[in-house]
Amino acid sequence: MPKLPAFDIKTNISQSPHLVILGAGASKAAFPKAEVSGKIAPVMSELIECLDLRPLLESHNIHCEDTDFESLYDDLVTSGKHPDLVNEIECRVKDYFSQLNLPDETTIYDYLVLSLREKDLIASFNWDPFLAQAWRRNSNVVKLPKIVFLHGNVEIAICLKHRRKDFIGKNCEKCGESLTPTPLLYPVKQKNYSAHSFIEAEWNELRHSLKYTYFLTIFGYATPKTDIEARKLLLNEWKKNPTFELAQIEIIDIKPRGELTENWKEFFCRDHYGISTSIWNSYLFSYPRRSCEAFAMATLQNSPWKDNPYPHTNDLKKLQEWAKLLWFEENNGKLSGNPHEYL
Numbered sequence: 001m002p003k004l005p006a007f008d009i010k011t012n013i014s015q016s017p018h019l020v021i022l023g024a025g026a027s028k029a030a031f032p033k034a035e036v037s038g039k040i041a042p043v044m045s046e047l048i049e050c051l052d053l054r055p056l057l058e059s060h061n062i063h064c065e066d067t068d069f070e071s072l073y074d075d076l077v078t079s080g081k082h083p084d085l086v087n088e089i090e091c092r093v094k095d096y097f098s099q100l101n102l103p104d105e106t107t108i109y110d111y112l113v114l115s116l117r118e119k120d121l122i123a124s125f126n127w128d129p130f131l132a133q134a135w136r137r138n139s140n141v142v143k144l145p146k147i148v149f150l151h152g153n154v155e156i157a158i159c160l161k162h163r164r165k166d167f168i169g170k171n172c173e174k175c176g177e178s179l180t181p182t183p184l185l186y187p188v189k190q191k192n193y194s195a196h197s198f199i200e201a202e203w204n205e206l207r208h209s210l211k212y213t214y215f216l217t218i219f220g221y222a223t224p225k226t227d228i229e230a231r232k233l234l235l236n237e238w239k240k241n242p243t244f245e246l247a248q249i250e251i252i253d254i255k256p257r258g259e260l261t262e263n264w265k266e267f268f269c270r271d272h273y274g275i276s277t278s279i280w281n282s283y284l285f286s287y288p289r290r291s292c293e294a295f296a297m298a299t300l301q302n303s304p305w306k307d308n309p310y311p312h313t314n315d316l317k318k319l320q321e322w323a324k325l326l327w328f329e330e331n332n333g334k335l336s337g338n339p340h341e342y343l
């Protein structure tokens with residue numbers, strides 16, 4: 001018998017985490033056109049254009065027909081012939097992503113951070129600052145999930161000596177020194193997730209969560225060719241999860257369903273998965289801050305809760321007020337499962 005997820009039938013509270021893994025497609029969904037300064041949130045295939053790399057490459061006699069940034073970068077690093085060029089590309093990546101910003105209105109990232117609780121985790125492969133900025137501006141409203149950055153992040157800084165992690169521009173609360181930017185992990189086939197202690201710690205957090213997760217959402221993450229290592233790590237830990245046979249996976253992606261099923265089938269247990277093209281149809285946004293409980297009630301208790309979908313609003317304050325009501329109920333130590341207006 002698989003181990004049951006941690007669910008208290010007296011309080012209707014689940015202590016099992018909901019884990020969300022984010023890739024570049026999530027930022028694309030949040031900003032299908034451009035973010036506030038007019039820059040686009042690029043997926044890998046758009047990076048060569050975004051960073052205006054062609055003239056730079058041509059000045060080194062490199063003529064790339066392809067638009068695949070990952071293959072280009074991997075080839076450059078593997079050849080070892082152009083260290084200055086590699087350095088320049090890395091600087092452009094950092095500069096570009098550092099300039100991105102959330103608009104004042106609500107974004108998918110605000111909805112996302114508010115839809116999870118302290119026990120939950122969002123693990124992002126993205127360099128862009130959107131998740132961290134959304135976390136920061138909602139963190140004084142309700143308790144939010146933990147966030148980790150598997151390839152580093154332009155908005156996060158660290159003091160390695162005192163193992164502190166905070167937002168860029170802040171000082172270490174222990175030594176008072178200004179925190180240093182996190183390393184960014186670039187797309188090479190032979191990634192070493194243990195080479196830097198910050199990246200290693202972020203991965204350890206993800207590994208731990210995968211072992212206990214009861215609901216896994218994969219949002220806009222495509223496991224690209226250079227991420228074979230990441231995929232192996234994710235799958236190994238997921239298979240060790242004692243509730244694997246009962247847990248659920250949700251894939252949010254605009255790719256064809258058949259392609260997604262094929263790509264993720266090793267992660268699925270029988271029919272315990274759902275695929276959707278929009279985060280708005282996800283379990284997460286249908287039962288904000290209650291996804292694991294709603295899933296347990298539907299599958300273990302055979303007493304499904306009614307949907308409690310998010311309101312669509314551009315007003316961040318309104319969304320925060322809505323989320324606060326859920327948080328008040330959490331503080332009472334018992335969840336009703338009632339839709340929002342009856343809380």
Ligand SMILES: [Zn+2]
Pocket residue numbers: 159161162164172173174175176177
């Ligand atoms: Zn320090």
